Amino acid sequence: MPDTPANDAPFRVLVDCEFGEDVLVYQFTNLYGCTIGKGTRVGAFVEISSGVSVGERCKISSHSYICDGVAIGDGVFIGHGVVFVNDKYPRAVNDDGSLQTGQDWDLLATRIGDGASIGSGATILGGLTVGEGATVGAGAVVTRDVAPGTVVAGSPARLLERSRRFPRGVVPAA
Secondary structure: OOOOOOOOOOOOEEEOOEEOOOOEEOOOOEEEOOEEOOOOEEOOOOEEOOOOEEOOOOEEOOOOEEOOOEEEOOOOEEOOOOEEOOOOOOOOEOOOOOEOOHHHOOOOOEEEOOOOEEOOOOEEOOOOEEOOOOEEOOOOEEOOOEOOOEEEEOOOOEEEEEOOOOOOOOOOOO
């Protein structure tokens, strides 16, 4: 895998990342220790933490935050301002007043299935799976798993319908 994206945007931080072919990363991004699959586009003002894997042919829209523990499948759309959470009980300090470190909490893994779509402004809590071909509505707060091929919206996110695009959660091959 190449160690730099295919474009030369200014004002971005790229530390220990792996990029597939034809990856574009726009300006004002911070990417740390992540893997980005071929053909993926990462918009401006996006931060992706270490340990994240993003599949092929994804679109990560501006102002989104993807934290450690998130694995995104192929062909996934992440809307503007989407936030992922990886800790069930976030705290700044321990009971003794010392600042917390990575050893003081449990990392919750989150999986986004192939062909899923996450609407702008959605918040995805940690330890969940959004299934293949599922759609998460704009502004939704996802507090439980989302079944493949379904549409959820609201706060907390609730089932609206089965997807018309992928009625059985099956995503066509590229």
